[in-house]
Amino acid sequence: MLEEPEVDLPTLGRRVRHARQQAGLTLADLAARVERAPSLLSQIENGRREPRLALLSHVARELGVTVADLMRPEAPSRRAALELALDQAQARPQYAALGLPRVRAGAKVPDEALEALVGLHEELQRRAEIRAATPEEARRANAALRHKMRARHNYFAHIESLASAISAAVEHTAGPLTERGVAAVTAHLGFTLHRVTDLPRSTRSISDLRNRRIYLPVEVRGGHDPRLIVLQTLGHFALEHSDPTGYADFLRQRVEANYFAAALLMPERPAVEFLVAAKAERSLAIDDLRDTFAVSYETAAHRFTNLATEHLELPVHFMRVGEDGVIYKAYENDRVTFPTDVTGAIEGQIVCRYWASRQVFHNPDRYATHYQYTDMGRGTYWCTTHVERTADGDFAIDVGVPFEHVRWFQGRETTLRARSSCPDPACCRRPPAELADRWSTHAWPSARAHSHLLAAIPPGTFPGVDDTEVYEFLDRHSVTEAQVR
Incomplete structure (x- = not known):
């Protein structure tokens, strides 16, 4: 037994309205002829209700068309097609996530405005599909940033200057930056550090900008240097970063924050003095640089x-x-x-x-x-x-x-x-x-897929971070801090 094709209610409604207007009838006129309430026909024309076949047949007869005409899958006019496309675009989750109001495609909206709105939505959808289909955006952004870094010899003079000023302010002039030194940098930038056991797994730290607190895990995951995590977080504020506008901006900010952290752990002046002396002695070694600054x-x-x-x-x-x-x-x-x-x-x-x-x-x-x-x-x-x-x-x-x-x-x-x-x-x-002669026709390896190479870039202002978890965490800890006070 063949299944009946699914009815596209918005298109059906547009075709009923188009046929009614072509017949010169108002909604009340048609309602009287088919002996139904105008509100019911309005729901049908707006795609909110599926009519019974008997009612659809009656409507078709009164409008001088066939049921097949009303159920055709294409819109009855270019204007109707634009109205449908706009409704469908505004119903997508991507548009809802923007928090913008929906535009009602009423009769007073010009065709040109509908064309522009639908065109914009189609382009946004095309870009979203490209971004979701492959990590191409991330690769291109990474390659572009690397070219910029090469052009400047991977040296950021403005970050060096800022880090040097902060190092001088906390009196870190040489040698390793201690935990006490990290605390001094944190205080200098107007923050306090708090160790917690319930930091969301999608984050390495969370900053409460209202109360100037930085929350860190009790145990650092993945073997990262805890000093580095604190300094990277502080780097965003010291460099006055705002919410990233896209993945390329997110990547740039991350590179700059990492640079800032390294410039505090190994300040430019003592690091350069050490390297210049090592070069003069023809004994440059990354191992020695590591040991000198304990990184x-x-x-x-x-x-x-x-x-x-x-x-x-x-x-x-x-x-x-x-x-x-x-x-x-x-x-x-x-x-x-x-x-x-x-x-x-x-x-x-x-x-x-x-x-x-x-x-x-x-x-x-x-x-x-x-x-x-x-x-x-x-x-x-x-x-x-x-x-x-x-x-x-x-x-x-x-x-x-x-x-x-x-x-x-x-x-x-x-x-x-x-x-x-x-x-x-x-x-x-x-x-x-x-080897190939011996095994090429007798081998079938099961490959371990590198899923990170296939995955889409996670959505959100900060890719991969669950905003709800972050806000719930801050809510929870703001209550705890208030109780302590």
Whole structure:
């Protein structure tokens, strides 16, 4: 038994109204002819009620059309089609989330205005579908930001100046920034710190701007330096960030806040003095920078890229690579050939298996610092690589320079050397012929999908954060604080 097609009530209603107006009848006239209340016919014409077949047949006879005419799926006119499209667009969750009033497509609204409104909604929907279908927006934003960072040597003078002023104000002139120093920075910027056990999982910290409180978890998740989390949060306020206008703006703010935090943990003047002295002695080492300021290897490597080109005249590249070879972060101004996709994005790509960031995982002691020369198509590069263990697995932190600059670094005497011709598939992506002959028709691996590469960018002003959870948290703690007082 075939199912009857589902009736599109809004279109049916528009066709009934169109036929009634073409017949020169008012709603009251038609209601009298079919012996029904005008309110019932009004609900039908507005798509809010489905008529019985007997009533629809009676209406069709009085209007001089067939039931099939009234039930056709297309709108009866261009004007009706625009009215339907506007109603449908304003019923979507995306429009409701904007909190804007609905526009009623009455007779007084000109056709041109309807065309413009529907066109705007269609473009908004197209952009939303592109954004939801792939993480392309994130990749393009990341690539664009990396180009800007390269143009300025990954050095932000205005953030350095601000961080230096704050460091001077709290009298942090050299060495590691202690927990007491972090508290001093927090107080200097007018905030207090509060450790809690119920911070929402989608957040690393929550700031109550009304009461100038920053809430942090009792135990930092993922092995992050608690000082870094506090300083990154404070960076948004010190840099006067406002709600991000889109993903690109969100990403820019995040990079600036991270830079601010590193500039406080390793202030420019003492860090540059240390690096200049190390270069003069030809003993530059990320390990030493890490130990001098008591930060993680990754934080030290990041900070080195901020200062190396601007103050030491060294072109550099940086990578954070997973054990599977996936690039999570990357930066270069030394013309090293990173793998990229068609948008120019590096993140998510697989690095050559012969590069130091992959070879380090094969060392008998993978946590010892690894030094390596790699011959590439456009020259030879030297890298210093260190593996850091995190809650999400092991990651290789890699800093490299062109061969002509290796004389300034510790580890330059290494004899480890590799050759890479990537992106040529014959380099490392195509299996050796003997292996392929033996196994190509007898292997069926079940791939582990990298879901983060397929997922849409989470919605919201701050992507991935559940606003309701945040507001409930602040409500809960504002009551608690009031009770304490």
